[in-house]
Each structure stands twice: as structure tokens, then as C-alpha cells.
Amino acid sequence: MQGEQSDHYGVFIDGKFRDGAETFDVENPATGSSIATVAEASEGGVGDAITSAKRAQPEWAAMDPAERGQHLSAFAEAIRERVDDISKTVTLENGRPIGQSVGLVSSAADYIEYYAGMTTKIQGETIPVPGDQQAFTRKEPVGVSAQVIPWNAPILLCCRGIGPALAAGNAVVVKPAPEAPLGLLEIGELATEAGIPDGVLNVVTGDGETTGAALTTDPRIDEITFTGSVATGQIVGKAAIDNVVPTALELGGKSPAIVFEDANLEDAVEGAMKALTLMSGQVCFATTRIFVHQGCYDEFREALREAVESISIGPGIEDRDLGPLVSNDGLEKVRGYVDDALENGASALTGGSVPDREGYFYEPTVIEGADDDAPISCEEVFGPVIALYEFSDERETIRRANDTEFGLYATVWTNDLGRGHRVANEIEAGSVMVNQYSGSYPQTPFGGYKKSGLGREKGMQAIDHYTQLKTVNIDYGDGSDGTPGE
Numbered sequence: 129m130q131g132e133q134s135d136h137y138g139v140f141i142d143g144k145f146r147d148g149a150e151t152f153d154v155e156n157p158a159t160g161s162s163i164a165t166v167a168e169a170s171e172g173g174v175g176d177a178i179t180s181a182k183r184a185q186p187e188w189a190a191m192d193p194a195e196r197g198q199h200l201s202a203f204a205e206a207i208r209e210r211v212d213d214i215s216k217t218v219t220l221e222n223g224r225p226i227g228q229s230v231g232l233v234s235s236a237a238d239y240i241e242y243y244a245g246m247t248t249k250i251q252g253e254t255i256p257v258p259g260d261q262q263a264f265t266r267k268e269p270v271g272v273s274a275q276v277i278p279w280n281a282p283i284l285l286c287c288r289g290i291g292p293a294l295a296a297g298n299a300v301v302v303k304p305a306p307e308a309p310l311g312l313l314e315i316g317e318l319a320t321e322a323g324i325p326d327g328v329l330n331v332v333t334g335d336g337e338t339t340g341a342a343l344t345t346d347p348r349i350d351e352i353t354f355t356g357s358v359a360t361g362q363i364v365g366k367a368a369i370d371n372v373v374p375t376a377l378e379l380g381g382k383s384p385a386i387v388f389e390d391a392n393l394e395d396a397v398e399g400a401m402k403a404l405t406l407m408s409g410q411v412c413f414a415t416t417r418i419f420v421h422q423g424c425y426d427e428f429r430e431a432l433r434e435a436v437e438s439i440s441i442g443p444g445i446e447d448r449d450l451g452p453l454v455s456n457d458g459l460e461k462v463r464g465y466v467d468d469a470l471e472n473g474a475s476a477l478t479g480g481s482v483p484d485r486e487g488y489f490y491e492p493t494v495i496e497g498a499d500d501d502a503p504i505s506c507e508e509v510f511g512p513v514i515a516l517y518e519f520s521d522e523r524e525t526i527r528r529a530n531d532t533e534f535g536l537y538a539t540v541w542t543n544d545l546g547r548g549h550r551v552a553n554e555i556e557a558g559s560v561m562v563n564q565y566s567g568s569y570p571q572t573p574f575g576g577y578k579k580s581g582l583g584r585e586k587g588m589q590a591i592d593h594y595t596q597l598k599t600v601n602i603d604y605g606d607g608s609d610g611t612p613g614e
């Protein structure tokens with residue numbers, strides 16, 4: 129396999145790797161050194177990938193759906209067999225602790241398996257109409273889906289999108305982030321090895337401004353799924369409107385947690401620790417603002433401080449609790465938010481600086497005393513940083529939790545059943561967890577309120593996004609008593 133932890137990767141088009149005129153380096157964020165060079169797809173490669181997807185899609189869509197499902201099951205199985213290798217590749221390129229990568233790549237296989245089982249269940253409805261007519265709907269594939277992926281969880285986010293797209297009979301062109309394209313190139317090749325026909329899944333590499341824009345603005349693309357920042361999502365959304373194609377935008381978050389005084393504080397601290405350490409906090413749904421009731425604030429802050437100070441730091445491959453940030457730019461951004469908060473009256477309960485070691489590491493950090501409208505309270509920090517806020521009133525804290533342009537995810541910690549339901553109903557977010565941090569499965573829909581996105585991924589709902597609904601109405605009478613409605 130060309131991709132297998134090699135030091136040079138090609139672009140994956142029509143079932144084969146091929147080179148490009150330019151290459152770029154992928155670096156290991158734990159050391160700052162290059163681990164591989166990758167061919168840049170550029171406009172030519174993107175055009176060829178779309179041509180190959182266009183050619184392959186009709187046959188893939190016409191295949192017996194049960195057989196399409198078998199191909200997807202074989203693909204899921206192939207990913208499972210290669211979990212360790214692919215996880216290692218991803219850990220080397222994005223810095224995530226290897227144990228976390230293994231969990232995510234395994235979950236990615238679960239997504240493909242879930243949608244493999246759905247190929248035979250994508251069905252329309254019959255609709256009552258007058259006279260000798262038979263009206264029904266068909267769910268037909270949209271055609272070629274363009275999927276733009278960020279670097280933080282490339283395999284999971286890709287399989288979350290391509291699972292339903294492929295199950296519904298679409299072909300896909302995937303564009304990984306330039307920071308972490310290697311694991312996805314390996315996934316492309318694995319799909320081919322598992323029997324998915326050439327051209328049904330292509331992976332084009334390069335930066336957003338050239339390769340990404342070439343893909344999302346091409347008039348032959350029939351759908352765009354984008355996961356990334358709000359700013360890029362707005363550009364991609366405009367490209368989708370220009371070509372009048374559907375788009376799913378999975379964007380950022382500024383997720384609150386609310387800890388009530390009747391909560392199990394040990395569980396709430398454990399949730400906060402997951403938020404800090406999963407991909408070093410570089411996760412769209414990461415809890416970054418924790419509102420703690422004044423009745424348990426001191427106890428919670430002390431337990432959190434102790435837990436955070438026990439976090440071990442090291443390269444992802446050593447599987448410590450906390451890996452590096454993805455890049456020097458990412459590190460500088462985190463440093464900027466924390467320094468700004470500290471200069472403006474907040475304090476660090478723990479952490480707050482860059483450790484003296486190679487790689488793009490930042491200390492796990494808890495900030496207290498930041499204003500609700502400070503940048504650290506409103507914008508995505510994308511690092512191992514949590515801000516604590518004290519509250520006394522339920523209604524007021526719901527208002528503060530909702531006082532953000534984002535609405536992706538929220539967590540409520542309480543043992544009062546009524547309060548758990550009440551607060552979950554009033555939080556403006558696409559997902560609300562009560563007494564747990566990440567209860568996420570392939571079957572549970574995911575997406576954002578407000579600027580966190582458009583549309584829903586996962587679950588059966590995702591199939592609707594990757595299909596277009598056709599209404600067929602057949603007049604089978606002699607015309608005397610059937611009156612077509614339109």
C-alpha cells in the first residue's frame with residue numbers, strides 16, 4: 129500500500145495514487161519536523177477527480193442496494209483491520225494521543241457499518257390522491273458529493289459524511305486539511321481494496337484556497353458537506369448557493385456546561401477533563417465555559433484544579449493524557465487568548481503558559497474571572513483551556529450559556545430530573561448532554577443551532593441530505609375520473 133506510513137503520498141483519484149506538479153510537507157506537531165510530502169491535487173487533479181466520480185456514480189447508484197451495502201460492510205471491516213496503522217498515521221500528523229485515535233478510527237468504521245445497513249431501507253412513500261392515480265416518492269442520490277474535512281478528527285468526520293453519501297448511491301470527492309491528509313489517503317486506498325469501485329471515493333489534497341475552492345466551486349458538484357470554521361463555511365456556503373446545490377455546514381462551537389449544586393461533582397470534573405484532553409481541546413464541541421453554582425463552586429474548582437494538575441503531557445505516540453496543538457499558529461492563537469484574559473483581570477487557577485519543550489504544546493489551563501464578553505468567553509480558543517464562571521440563578525445562567533453566536537453542544541450536570549429536562553429544553557444547541565459529556569453514536573443526529581452550522585449529519589436524517597425527493601404520479605385510469613392535481 130503506497131499510503132502506509134510512507135514518506136511520500138500521491139493524490140487518490142479513480143482508485144489509484146498519482147503525483148502532482150507541486151508537493152507540500154506534513155509535519156509532526158509533537159516535534160515540528162516533516163513526516164511526509166504529499167502531492168498537491170490543484171485544479172487539474174480536482175477536475176480529474178470530479179470527472180472520475182461523475183463517471184463512476186451512475187453504476188454505483190444502479191447497483192443492487194444490498195450489494196452496495198455489502199461493499200460498505202467490507203470497507204468498514206477493512207478499516208477495523210487497519211485501525212492500529214491508520215491511528216498511528218493520524219496521531220503523527222495531528223498530534224492526538226494514540227489511544228484517542230484508535231477510539232475515533234474504530235468509531236469511523238462503526239459509521240460506515242451503520243450506513244451499510246441502510247442501503248436497503250432508503251425508501252419513499254405512497255401519497256393518497258384522488259381517482260385512478262398512484263402517487264409516490266422516490267429518494268434518489270444527488271450525484272457527486274464534495275466533502276471538505278478539517279484536521280482535528282479527519283477519519284471520523286470523513287466517514288460520518290461519506291457513510292450516508294455512499295449508502296444513498298452518490299460518489300464522493302474528499303478534501304482533507306493540508307495539516308492532516310495522510311490518514312484519509314490511506315482510507316481512500318482501503319475503500320478500493322475493499323471492493324468499492326474506482327472513482328466512487330476520491331481524495332484530493334492541498335490547501336483550501338486552491339484545491340478546496342476548486343472543488344467547492346466546480347459546477348459539476350451536486351452537494352457540498354463542509355466541516356470547519358465559520359469563516360470558511362460562509363465562503364463554501366456562498367459557493368453552494370452560486371451553483372444552487374445543497375450544503376451541510378458543520379462549524380464551530382463555544383459549548384457551555386452548567387454544574388448545579390445537586391450534581392455529582394466527580395462526574396462533572398471527569399467531563400471537564402475529557403473536554404480539556406480530547407485532541408487538546410481542539411474539538412468543535414469542546415466544553416470551554418463551565419458555569420458552576422455558587423453552592424458548589426469552591427469544591428468543584430478545587431477538584432478540577434487537582435485533576436488538571438495530574439494531566440500528563442507528551443507526544444501523541446506516547447499516549448499521554450494531553451498531546452500538542454496541531455501547529456505553531458494554533459499554539460500562538462491559544463497563547464494570545466489566555467494572555468489577553470490574564471492582562472484584563474482574569475487569573476489562571478492552573479496552567480496559562482507554554483511548557484519549555486519541543487513541539488506545539490500548551491499547558492492544560494483553567495481560567496477564572498473572565499468577563500462574559502471577553503474574547504476567551506466568546507470565541508473558539510481551540511486549545512486545552514476552560515473558563516469557570518460562578519452563578520446563583522438557573523434562569524440567569526441559561527441566558528448566559530445561550531449568550532453566544534454558536535449553538536453546537538451543551539452539558540448539564542444535575543440530579544434533579546425536572547431541572548435536567550427543563551434546562552436541556554431551553555439551551556440553544558443542536559445537542560445537549562445531561563450528566564455525561566459525549567453520548568454520541570452514529571444513530572444520534574448532530575449539527576448546530578445559530579452559527580454552528582446548517583443541516584444535520586449522522587442518524588437516518590443524513591440520508592435525506594444525500595438524496596433528492598422525486599414525486600411520481602401515474603394516471604392508470606381511462607381519464608374519466610382521475611383529475612391530475614397540477
Ligand code: NAD
Pocket residue numbers: 276277278279280281285303304305306334335336337339340341344355356357358359360361363364378379380381411412413508536580581
Ligand atoms: P478551516 O475552516 O480553516 O478549514 C477546514 C477545511 O476547509 C480544510 O480542509 C481547509 O483546507 C478547507 N478550506 C479552507 N479554505 C477553503 C476555501 N476557500 N474553500 C474550500 N475549502 C477551504 O477549519 P480548521 O481550522 O481546519 O478546523 C477547525 C474548525 O472546524 C473549528 O472552527 C471547529 O469548531 C470546526 N469543526 C467543526 C466540527 C463540527 O462537526 N461542527 C467538527 C470539527 C471541527
